[in-house]
Amino acid sequence: MEKIRVLYDEKTILKRIKEMAKELYKLYGDEEVTFVCTLKGAVFFACDLMKNYKGDARMEFLRVSSYEGESSTGKITLKLPIDAEKIYGKHVVIFEDIVDTGYTLEYIRDYINNMKPKTLIECTLLDKKARRVVDINPTYSGFVIDDLFVIGYGLDYDQKYRNLPYIGVVEKN
Numbered sequence: 001m002e003k004i005r006v007l008y009d010e011k012t013i014l015k016r017i018k019e020m021a022k023e024l025y026k027l028y029g030d031e032e033v034t035f036v037c038t039l040k041g042a043v044f045f046a047c048d049l050m051k052n053y054k055g056d057a058r059m060e061f062l063r064v065s066s067y068e069g070e071s072s073t074g075k076i077t078l079k080l081p082i083d084a085e086k087i088y089g090k091h092v093v094i095f096e097d098i099v100d101t102g103y104t105l106e107y108i109r110d111y112i113n114n115m116k117p118k119t120l121i122e123c124t125l126l127d128k129k130a131r132r133v134v135d136i137n138p139t140y141s142g143f144v145i146d147d148l149f150v151i152g153y154g155l156d157y158d159q160k161y162r163n164l165p166y167i168g169v170v171e172k173n
């Protein structure tokens with residue numbers, strides 16, 4: 001059995017997400033916002049943030065894939081698209097679980113931008129800044145982390161561990 005070291009527990013994650021929800025509400029006030037959740041990893045983050053968001057919110061989903069095991073292939077494929085009319089002329093916020101090399105977020109940002117939103121920002125729960133290959137900086141980050149492979153709270157290792165209520169690191173022994 002692998003041992004898992006807790007990096008951020010449930011309480012810490014929720015506290016930070018509540019702060020982010022408040023910051024977003026300050027930004028949009030009573031204007032309608034469309035939150036785009038990137039499946040599957042960002043789903044826990046998106047749900048907790050939206051439950052704490054006081055404004056007028058819509059929710060859309062998209063799915064891309066780029067990952068096998070622990071390494072990004074850099075080749076992104078769109079698995080679940082969004083209807084362009086859901087984005088056109090809207091305030092849009094992209095939710096990501098984690099930004100690593102940046103290839104995925106860049107792909108998603110360009111994809112959404114092509115549908116001409118009124119405004120577009122990116123919001124990631126985790127940011128592995130040191131690993132960045134593409135020049136992209138998410139507008140909001142929950143936590144900036146070191147170069148560690150993390151799991152839980154939606155994040156997987158080969159589809160496993162998404163259901164952990166905390167963010168952790170698998171200790172290899």
Ligand code: IMP
Nearest residue numbers: 041072099100101102103104149150155
């Ligand atoms: P990027 O394209 O290299 O920035 O990778 C982004 C995607 O890779 C994220 O949306 C995650 O799904 C996945 N990913 C990157 N780092 C990790 C990690 O430490 N744990 C789990 N998934 C990760």
Ligand code: MG
Nearest residue numbers: 040041067156
């Ligand atoms: Mg993933």
